[in-house]
Amino acid sequence: MFVCLCHNVTDGQIRQAMREHGISSLREVRVHLGVGAQCGRCAQCARQVIATELERQCATECGRCCVPIAAVA
Numbered sequence: 457m458f459v460c461l462c463h464n465v466t467d468g469q470i471r472q473a474m475r476e477h478g479i480s481s482l483r484e485v486r487v488h489l490g491v492g493a494q495c496g497r498c499a500q501c502a503r504q505v506i507a508t509e510l511e512r513q514c515a516t517e518c519g520r521c522c523v524p525i526a527a528v529a
């Protein structure tokens with residue numbers, strides 16, 4: 457699904473950038489993909505995508521519950 461219409465960025469592109477470049481915050485997603493850099497309406501949705509991907513990575517990589525929500529802000 458499209459998350460950022462201003463920059464035509466999908467949730468899949470955000471997740472891919474997180475995996476490939478170690479991105480873990482909205483600021484980094486903004487710098488890398490432009491998400492939220494124009495009208496900003498996509499910021500909340502992008503935060504949710506980032507949080508979900510961080511939870512998935514945590515569960516996959518460490519197997520313990522250490523949801524890094526603070527890293528999303």
Ligand code: FES
Pocket residue numbers: 459460461462463490491492493494495496497498499
């Ligand atoms: S929808 Fe993402 S900056 Fe406008």
